Amino acid sequence: MAKRFPSELRFDLVSKDWVIIATGRARKPTTFQKNHKLHLELKQKECPFDTLKEQEETTSAFLNGERISIPRNTYLKDWTTVSILNKYPAFSHGTSIKTRHVGPYEVMDGVGHHEVIVTRDHKKDIPDFSIEKVRELIEVYHQRFLELMQDKLVNYITIFKNKGATAGASVAHPHSQMLAIPVTDPDLQRSMRGSLQYQQERNRCVHCAMLNWDREEKTRIIFENKGFVAVCPFASRVAFEIRIYPTKHSAYFEKIDDKQKDLFAQALQVTLKKLKKALKDPDYNYFIHTSPVDGENHDHYHWHLEILPKTSTWAGFELGTGIEISTIEPEKAAEFLRKN
Ligand SMILES: [Zn+2]
Ligand SMILES: [Zn+2]
Structure with a gap:
């Protein structure tokens, strides 16, 4: 009989990273459920997103699935999803980018756009929405993506959501963010390179x-409909990592059509519902990885959404090596999520 090791190293074909999956230490899936003692709760006296009064600039507004115009000199009262400028932006609008040198270093102005996408209900998030509301959120992502792409200084657009204090959210009200920036982030660059290389080698x-x-x-599949599939990746970096892919090859999120938006909304909601139920409402981050909008050809890439639940904290080994020990096999995580 082959010797059974306590873990196995799995290779990520795209990022070229090795990850460690603990296969020996059998941790029950339920031990990953949210431990409330470890999680900070976000408490706020007044929610900045309940009304738009405090917010200076709305960039798009939707009411029950329809895009509506933004009134001048008065506050928007009836809305269901909006995008607004971030009050504390990491990047702000500019007309040119200046680079300068400081000794051996190069510095670039933080030119770009930083928006927050807010859904109306303070308590309800994606798993509790009607499917129409999830669809509306996807619609806002898509429309703002198409608009921000028009800025010639923008080369990359990222859409992400931090849910819960341990995932970095500073406001409890459900929201996501969009950053449109002049450079492609290193994580995406690496995965773009990995996917290009595979394409060149194996066509x-x-x-x-x-x-x-x-x-x-089928062992790593969580959910599938006619356009999208949710999987726990073979080389999962964290326990219960999930990716949602369009099943038909597409490099560009911005090319999503209406029918696909319906199917994407369903896949995202079903997956987040399962995650909420299985791990008792854990904190998580999700983000969309899609091709840069720099005008180059990136046909080899395949856009997707990644969900990284917060089930552990990085300690010495992880910080020192960048390799996380994923303490559940992705196959077991997927099986547990499928059942929920
Ligand atoms: Zn609120
Ligand atoms: Zn593909």
Whole structure:
């Protein structure tokens, strides 16, 4: 009989990272459920997102699925989802980018856009929304993406959500953020390189190759509809990592059509509902990885949404090596999520 090791190293075909999956120490999936003692609760006297009074600039507004115009000199009263300028932006609008040198270093102005996307209900988040509300959120992501792309200084747009204090959210009211920036982030650059290399060597998309295998094998699949599939990646970096991919190859989130938006909304909601139920409402981050909007050809890439639940804190080994020990096999995590 082959010797059974306490863990296995799995190679991520795209990022070229090794991850460690603990296969020996059998941790029950339920031990990953949210431990309230460890989680800070966000408490605020007044919510900055309940009304738009405090917010200076609304960039788009929706009311029950329809985009509405933003009134001048008065506050928007009826809305269901809006995008607003971040009050504490990491990047702000500019007309040119200056780079300068400081000794051996290069510095670039933080030119770009930083917006917050807010859904109306203070308590309800994606798992509790009607499907129409999830669809509206996707619509806001998409429309603002198309608009921000028009800025010639913007080369990369990222959409992300921090849920809960341990995931970095400073406001309890459900919201997501969009950053449109002049450079591509290193994490995405690496995964773009990995996917290009695979394409050049084997003449096919690495993500499609992984998805074909995963959909055939089924052990890592959480949910699938006619346009999207949710999986726990083979080389998961964290316990209960999830990715949602369009099943038809597409490098560009901005090319999503209306029918796909319906299916994406369903896949996102079903997945987050399962996660909420399975791990008792854990904190998490999600983000969309899509091709840069720099005008170059990135057809080899395959856009997707990644969900990283907060089930552990990085300690010495993780910080020192950048390798996280994922203490549950992705196959077991997916099985547990499927059942919920
Ligand atoms: Zn609120
Ligand atoms: Zn693909």
